[in-house]
Amino acid sequence: MEIRKNNGPLKWILIVISFLFLTIFLLLPLIYILSTAFRQGIGAYLVSISDEYTIKAAMLTIKATLWAVAVNTILGISAAWCLTKFAFRGKKILSTFIDLPVTVSPIIAGLIYVLTFGRQSDLYPILDDMGIQIIFAVPGIVLATIFVTFPFISRELIPVLTAQGTDEEEAAALMGAGTFTIFRKVTFPHIKWALLYGIVLCTARAMGEFGAVSVLSGHLRGKTNTLPLYIELLYQGYDFTGAFAASSILVLMAIIILILRLVLEKKGKKELDIKK
Amino acid sequence: MSDRNEEAYVELKEINKHFGNFHASKDVNIAIPKGKLVALLGPSGSGKTTILRMIAGLEQPDSGDIIIAGNRVNNIPGSERGIGFVFQSYALFRYMTVYDNIAFGLRVKKVPEKEIRERVSELLKLISCEGLEKRFPSQLSGGQRQRVAFARALAPNPQILLLDEPFAAIDAKVRLELRTWLKEMITKLQITSIFVTHDQDEAIEVADEIIVTNQGKVEQCGTPQELYSSPASSFVAKFIGNSTVIKNFDRFKYFEKAEEAEEAILRPEFVAVFKKGESVQYTSSAEKAVVEDIIFRGSNLEVRVKLYDNLISSLRSINEPIVEIGETVDVFIYRMFLLNKDRICLVHNQSLKQESVVI
Numbered sequence: 001m002e003i004r005k006n007n008g009p010l011k012w013i014l015i016v017i018s019f020l021f022l023t024i025f026l027l028l029p030l031i032y033i034l035s036t037a038f039r040q041g042i043g044a045y046l047v048s049i050s051d052e053y054t055i056k057a058a059m060l061t062i063k064a065t066l067w068a069v070a071v072n073t074i075l076g077i078s079a080a081w082c083l084t085k086f087a088f089r090g091k092k093i094l095s096t097f098i099d100l101p102v103t104v105s106p107i108i109a110g111l112i113y114v115l116t117f118g119r120q121s122d123l124y125p126i127l128d129d130m131g132i133q134i135i136f137a138v139p140g141i142v143l144a145t146i147f148v149t150f151p152f153i154s155r156e157l158i159p160v161l162t163a164q165g166t167d168e169e170e171a172a173a174l175m176g177a178g179t180f181t182i183f184r185k186v187t188f189p190h191i192k193w194a195l196l197y198g199i200v201l202c203t204a205r206a207m208g209e210f211g212a213v214s215v216l217s218g219h220l221r222g223k224t225n226t227l228p229l230y231i232e233l234l235y236q237g238y239d240f241t242g243a244f245a246a247s248s249i250l251v252l253m254a255i256i257i258l259i260l261r262l263v264l265e266k267k268g269k270k271e272l273d274i275k276k
Numbered sequence: 277m278s279d280r281n282e283e284a285y286v287e288l289k290e291i292n293k294h295f296g297n298f299h300a301s302k303d304v305n306i307a308i309p310k311g312k313l314v315a316l317l318g319p320s321g322s323g324k325t326t327i328l329r330m331i332a333g334l335e336q337p338d339s340g341d342i343i344i345a346g347n348r349v350n351n352i353p354g355s356e357r358g359i360g361f362v363f364q365s366y367a368l369f370r371y372m373t374v375y376d377n378i379a380f381g382l383r384v385k386k387v388p389e390k391e392i393r394e395r396v397s398e399l400l401k402l403i404s405c406e407g408l409e410k411r412f413p414s415q416l417s418g419g420q421r422q423r424v425a426f427a428r429a430l431a432p433n434p435q436i437l438l439l440d441e442p443f444a445a446i447d448a449k450v451r452l453e454l455r456t457w458l459k460e461m462i463t464k465l466q467i468t469s470i471f472v473t474h475d476q477d478e479a480i481e482v483a484d485e486i487i488v489t490n491q492g493k494v495e496q497c498g499t500p501q502e503l504y505s506s507p508a509s510s511f512v513a514k515f516i517g518n519s520t521v522i523k524n525f526d527r528f529k530y531f532e533k534a535e536e537a538e539e540a541i542l543r544p545e546f547v548a549v550f551k552k553g554e555s556v557q558y559t560s561s562a563e564k565a566v567v568e569d570i571i572f573r574g575s576n577l578e579v580r581v582k583l584y585d586n587l588i589s590s591l592r593s594i595n596e597p598i599v600e601i602g603e604t605v606d607v608f609i610y611r612m613f614l615l616n617k618d619r620i621c622l623v624h625n626q627s628l629k630q631e632s633v634v635i
């Protein structure tokens with residue numbers, strides 16, 4: 001490890017560059033957000049964040065995020081499981097399609113749903129008869145959020161499951177363990193940290209989603225506005241205190257997730273050191 | 277042939293198995309008597325693991341019958357076939373302790389925890405791993421892991437034990453110890469066992485019977501002695517023993533008139549190497565050859581001589597006079613296997629016949 005002991009100027013140049021970069025691109029904007037949010041005093045800030053529509057938007061964001069995490073946890077585990085533990089036709093195609101949401105622009109993702117469930121779609125009358133509205137309603141927002149965050153969990157799980165192979169599951173199955181027992185006792189302990197990490201990533205992405213949701217939402221204040229959409233709305237309306245106050249909520253949520261991520265990484269690493 | 281009247285306990289009849297277009301098992305017929313320790317021996321990729329996995333129910337054959345204790349088990353799940361399986365890489369549950377690993381099969385069967393405790397400690401004693409129950413698999417040595425995998429497979433009292441390359445992942449020194457240990461264990465427990473190996477020494481040393489596989493086919497079943505003395509196919513003749521294939525065998529003295537054959541096989545025990553004047557008996561019928569190489573094999577020396585462009589091995593006791601590299605020696609060949617397509621015959625040195633006639 002010669003390079004680590006090197007105390008030459010290169011080390012300091014790199015450190016300075018890194019910190020400078022972080023300050024300009026991250027810290028400064030953060031400070032700016034907070035200072036703008038508090039510009040008109042703490043009173044105005046409190047009024048802004050306790051504004052009815054801000055709270056509703058925050059609740060909708062949390063709701064969509066919870067849905068996305070719940071659905072994608074189940075779908076992600078299933079997809080990762082079948083891709084790594086079984087051999088079947090169309091495996092390659094499935095594997096490619098899982099990645100689609102990250103490669104496709106979120107706007108397109110939104111449009112896909114508008115085309116599928118909107119007025120011009122054949123599905124529209126059927127859904128309408130059943131009283132289900134997807135476009136410009138909460139279900140559409142949830143759908144869009146699920147779509148854009150779909151790959152995060154399965155992509156975390158696939159490498160772990162591939163590395164593990166199928167021997168342990170086969171050994172358990174030969175001793176008579178059922179599918180659920182095998183998952184709980186053999187597979188889950190193995191993927192636990194990767195899964196939690198995937199959930200963290202999925203949550204962060206779901207909270208911040210703008211593009212796809214924007215297409216589907218219809219921007220109904222208090223009904224279909226998520227926090228990012230509402231921030232945009234306030235900003236467009238020159239309500240800077242409101243916009244930055246709402247942003248500070250999002251930032252706070254992101255910081256919580258960041259801390260969670262750090263804790264999980266540390267714990268996961270510790271356990272790996274013991275078991276590996 | 278060994279006693280084929282013994283009733284087969286595990287039997288495969290006309291088994292075929294494909295992976296896509298690849299024919300992995302071709303008309304496999306096997307019969308294994310109860311209580312025997314049998315080796316599936318063949319080169320890597322010859323379909324040994326596939327056979328083992330079909331017996332365990334981890335793969336389904338395309339056609340043919342798998343019979344255990346007289347019942348066709350093709351449609352019975354592996355977990356109900358009374359099988360213990362030791363995987364090639366052991367497949368220990370790495371997030372469970374040694375204790376939980378061994379207890380797993382019993383817990384699945386809802387055995388009371390008190391009985392589990394007794395059984396696990398009994399098995400830990402059997403594998404001399406007392407005191408290790410709280411360790412995780414990663415905290416064990418290779419040999420210990422293998423023995424824990426063995427104990428885990430045995431815990432639910434299976435009638436059949438299947439082991440896939442049980443010694444492959446273990447370093448050479450411990451491997452020899454474990455071989456002996458495993459053979460003793462299995463003999464003591466009287467459990468019908470099949471193990472896969474690509475190492476003929478391992479198979480010959482450990483197994484009561486050997487099934488030789490090649491390219492998805494079973495080439496021969498028999499005791500180690502039978503495989504040695506009467507190989508059923510040219511593959512077996514070449515694979516078993518330290519065999520040298522010889523094309524120009526008709527140039528060898530007293531083998532000229534050997535019948536129609538494509539090639540011949542020589543084993544070290546078919547050949548004797550003498551120092552000049554050491555043997556009176558065979559001098560006239562021996563060939564002259566030069567020693568190319570000498571390899572120390574512990575209790576004896578492997579002497580390699582060049583004869584008609586073939587490098588031929590022979591064994592000499594370390595008590596005999598030393599030969600040296602470059603020395604010209606007398607080589608007498610007692611017999612060789614002649615291979616003609618898949619027909620094999622053992623031919624003896626013609627001079628032996630003549631002498632016996634003369635005497």
Ligand SMILES: Nc1ncnc2c1ncn2[C@@H]1O[C@H](COP(=O)(O)OP(=O)(O)O)[C@@H](O)[C@H]1O
Nearest residue numbers: 295298300318319320321322323324325326327
């Ligand atoms: N699940 C599988 N899918 C495709 N090919 C396989 C599979 N399992 C085994 N094979 C092929 O079948 C052949 C025999 O494999 P195997 O039974 O594992 O051989 P061995 O254990 O004798 O080395 C190999 O060529 C291998 O590539």
Ligand SMILES: [Mg+2]
Nearest residue numbers: 324325326472
């Ligand atoms: Mg194998």
